[in-house]
Amino acid sequence: MELSDIQTTGKGRVYYLASHTNVGLVCIDRDALLIDSGLDDDAAKKIDRIAVGKNVGLHTVISTHHHADHCGGNAYLQRVHPQMAFLAPDVEAALISSPELEPMYLFGSPDVPKELRNKFLQAQPTRNVAVLPAGRFMWHDYLLDVVPLQGHSPNQIGIGVGKNVLFCADSVFGEEVLAKHKIPFYMDIGSTRKTFEWLRQSDYQLYVPSHGEPFGDIASVVSAHEEVVDSVEDYVRNSLRGKMTFDDLLRTVCDGYSAPIDSLQRYVLMKTVISGFVSHLYEKGELCFAFDKNVMYLTRK
Ligand SMILES: [Zn+2]
Numbered sequence: 001m002e003l004s005d006i007q008t009t010g011k012g013r014v015y016y017l018a019s020h021t022n023v024g025l026v027c028i029d030r031d032a033l034l035i036d037s038g039l040d041d042d043a044a045k046k047i048d049r050i051a052v053g054k055n056v057g058l059h060t061v062i063s064t065h066h067h068a069d070h071c072g073g074n075a076y077l078q079r080v081h082p083q084m085a086f087l088a089p090d091v092e093a094a095l096i097s098s099p100e101l102e103p104m105y106l107f108g109s110p111d112v113p114k115e116l117r118n119k120f121l122q123a124q125p126t127r128n129v130a131v132l133p134a135g136r137f138m139w140h141d142y143l144l145d146v147v148p149l150q151g152h153s154p155n156q157i158g159i160g161v162g163k164n165v166l167f168c169a170d171s172v173f174g175e176e177v178l179a180k181h182k183i184p185f186y187m188d189i190g191s192t193r194k195t196f197e198w199l200r201q202s203d204y205q206l207y208v209p210s211h212g213e214p215f216g217d218i219a220s221v222v223s224a225h226e227e228v229v230d231s232v233e234d235y236v237r238n239s240l241r242g243k244m245t246f247d248d249l250l251r252t253v254c255d256g257y258s259a260p261i262d263s264l265q266r267y268v269l270m271k272t273v274i275s276g277f278v279s280h281l282y283e284k285g286e287l288c289f290a291f292d293k294n295v296m297y298l299t300r301k
Contacts, residue, residue, distance in 0.1 A: 006165055006206060006214065011141055014161050016208045021069045023047060024159065024167040024208060028140040032056040035159050035167045036064055036210065037073030040119055044073030048080065057081075060139070062132060063088040064149075064169035065156040066095035066102065068123035070210065075124035087132040089146070091155040099123045106268040115264055132157070149199075151192030152185060166204040171195050172225050174212010182257045183232055183273055184225070189280035192229060196222045232257070236277045237286060243297035250274050 006014050012028035021043070024035030032051055037044055051058050058081050063071040066088070074096070077084055088096050095101050103116040116122075134146050134157065145160035149171040158168040170185070178184060186192040199207075200222045207221070208214045215221055232253070239252045253274055254261055261267050278298065281287040290297045 006208070014165055016167070016214065017047060017050060019043065019046075021210050022208055022212075024161075024165075025050070026139065026142060026144075026161060027054060027056045028142060030056055031059040031140065033059055033139055034061045034077075036070040036169075037061050037077055039069045039072040041073070041076040044076035047073060048077065058084055060085045060087060062146075062157075062159060063092065063096055063126075063129070064158065064167070064210070065089075065153040066092045066099070066123075067153060067170070068099065068102070068120055070169070071096045071099075071126060072119060072123040074126040078126060086126050086129045088129050089134070089148075089155045089157045090131050092153065092157075093129040093131050096123070096126050097129050099125050106272060113264060116268065118265075121265065147198075149195045151188050151190075151195045153187060160204060164204065165206045165208060166202065167208045167210075168199070169210050171199060171209075172207075172221050173209055174215075175221075175224070177209075177211045178224060178228065182259045183253070183270070184228060185269065185273055186229065187272055187276050189229065189233065189276050190283065193226075196226055196229075233277055233280070236274065237281060237300070240287065240298055240300040243290065243292070243299055245295060245297060246271075246274075246278070249278070249298060 004016055004018060006016055015025040017023040017025060019038060021036060021038050023038055026033040038047060058077060061074060061077060061084060074086055099122050103112040103121050104110050107116055132146055134148050136143060136145050143162055147158040147160055149156045149158045149169055152170040156169050158166050158171060160166045173184060199218055202218060206214050206216055207218055235253055235256055239249055250271060254270055261270055286301055288299050288301055290299050
């Protein structure tokens, strides 16, 4: 985990800690506010050591969304710093408080197979998570903007620090991460497209995604993501021929994108992504659900 200085003002500093999940650190006087906390205790210990090295006290953690690689370090920080405040947007706060809900919604039953109860899909719970509404607030001398960036998860937010930096969570990814994932994880395609449009109109000097390198040119990054989402949507639409089961569609799309499903975890994650496209096409009136002899079929309208 490397510390990079990305902005200096009169009294404070803004950093990001480069890691599997990048973490934002806003420091002023002797106080520090964190944006996300990494995957687990190890990530949180590294953050804690960096704060000690900078001679700042960890004061507040804002979780951008409930995925375990963003809030899995909260429990450790809460144990060692009981006075810390934990904030997250509505819905995400409930999922961070009750992280067993994530494998439940992915699998579709409260009786979840144990291989889905792992640290990547189920963080340790955070107690007393306060709801952080969208809008603007002052933290010491910093003007922070809580920006809705829904789509990747139900109520994800980004945090803007003044006009300089937007910590944009998993709304977009670094170039290499986008290429590696082939079909990026967006749960709600309509909301994702609105988020892309908002990002395109925004004008921060620097954008820090949670996965990948910071960048300045938001328009080209958004266009690259839109191309992928457009391509998957077209592929789903064009794959629907005659009556097709959901699993047939899932196999066809994953074959087409060389995105293998080789475990229950991969299955539930890809199922969630393709369900988002199915729902989006249904909302647009391009797809119907049909039922025959206890089988659900998808058909193109
Ligand atoms: Zn995420």
